Amino acid sequence: MAETINDQSQNGIKPQQPPLSISFDFAEEVQQEQRTLLFRSRSQRKENTWVISLFVVLHIVAFAAIMFVNDCWTNSNGDCVLKFLGRFSFQPIRENPSLGPSSSTLDAVGALRRSLVIQHHQTWRLVTCLWLHAGAIHFIINLSCILLIGVRLEQEFGSLRTGIIYTFSTVLGSLTSALFVQNSPAVVSSSALFGLLGAMLSGIIRNWKLYSDKVATLVSLFIITMGNLILGLLPHIDNFSNIGGFLSGFLLGFVLLFNPQLGQVAQTKQGLFEYNVKSSVKFKHKVDNPVQRTISLVLFALLFTGSLLAVLYGVDANKYCSWCHYVDCVPSKRWSCNDKPTSCEVLVSPGRLTLTCKSNGHFRVYPFTNISKERIEDLCSLICA
Structure with missing residues (x-):
């Protein structure tokens, strides 16, 4: 055998090189950079979704408690919708088109009302209003969309970041609502959904090259957003909180929703695949842009702080925008948008x-x-x- 190798060397024939092997780790890293579907089936996603599940359960408990307190059968002398539900039956549609409690019940359980928050200093309503729904229609649509969007975000980016976006979006939505709320009870539970919608939009923009179903996802987000904004024109559902929640989620999405898998790309590979590794590192730096994250965080901090100070000082944003109330309520034969005191x-x-x-x-x-x-x-x- 040794003589054969020497003969090949003398004749100018190079010995055959062993086949190049690729480590499993590096192959896995290359695979991680391939485009994926943002809305993959649940069978392909094994991550825990306890944060969104917990919030949904709390909303279910809160709505059941509100309807128990409302007790339409007793307080409205049987003038109710779905009377077979007894204590949990709904107010007449002319009173609440969302099929829910009365205005007085919403006031009692902590809905936002300008006179109560500003004049009577009941700032605790900024927290309680986060858990309230205007009615069964609002409740079903809102929680269904939260499950659709929130579960995908939590599976993709983790429970911690999703929980942070959810929480801050509801709080900023509540503050935004307090600036525009008038003298009728308002609930702001939809601000969480709009925060998740805004976060998903910024997550798609930020990780644009990672997903192959971007157009379909953007169309879905647009339909969900417009549908819930139209729903927000019904009495008691505050659209200003939806806008505040969306802005919060959009900005926090740029801060938090970078793809965690990109952080595992090795930078020490040499040889034949050196060019690909450099491209991976460059792409990682582009996605995890510190300037973009910093600007978004500063804008969110300014928006949050400004809204908080404006609420504490009792600013009425309606004085500076005479048409803004149409964003929240459109007059109809079935209900009124008049917020003047009645006697x-x-x-x-x-x-x-x-x-x-x-x-x-x-x-x-x-x-x-x-x-x-x-x-x-x-x-x-x-x-x-």
């Missing part, structure tokens, strides 16, 4: 209650008298609308 003349006779609106003279006779003062105010608002 009714109350006449109680045996077995009858007569309410007459002092502003327009409209009146209505009810076949009961055993209702609370808060409930009388609800009925008065309907008559004066």
Whole structure:
């Protein structure tokens, strides 16, 4: 054998080189850079999604508690929708088109109302309003979209970052709502969904080269966003909180949603694949751009701090924008966007209650008298609308 090798060397024939082997680690790193589907099936995603699941469970408990407190069957003398639900039945559609509790119930459980937050300094409502839904329609659509978007984000980027985006989006949404809220109860639970939508948009922009289904995802995000903004035109659902939540999620997405797999690209490979490694390192640096992250973080900090200070000083943003209230409510024959205080003349006779609106003279006779003062105010608002 040795003689054969010597003969090959003397004749100018180079001995055959052993085949080049690629380490499993490096092959795996190259595979990580291939484009993936953002909306992969659940069977292809094994990551835990406990954060979104926890928030959804808390919202379910909160909505059940609100309807228990509302007790339409008793407080509205049986004038309810889906009466077979008993205590958990809904207020009439003319009163709450979202199929939910009364305005007085929303006030009682912590909805935002300008007079209560600013004049009576009930700042705790900035927190309680985060867990409230206007009704069953709002509840089902909002939580379904949160599951659709939030689970994907948590599987892709982890529970910690998703939880941070969710929490700060709801808080900034609450602050934004407090700047525009008028004298009707408002809930801001949708701000979490819009925060997740904004984060997914910035995550797609930031990791643009990693995903192959970008167009389909962007179309889905647009449809979900527009659908929920239209839903926000119904009474009690605050669209300003949705805008604040979206801005929060969009900025925090640039700060937090860089692809964690890119951090595993080795920088010590040499030889034949050196060019590919340099490209990988350059791409990693482009995605994890510290300047972009810093600018987004500064903008978020300014937005959050400015909103907080404006709320603490009692700023009414409606004074600087006369048309902004149309973003949150569009007048309809079925409901009113009038936020002016209403007053009714109350006449109680045996077995009858007569309410007459002092502003327009409209009146209505009810076949009961055993209702609370808060409930009388609800009925008065309907008559004066």
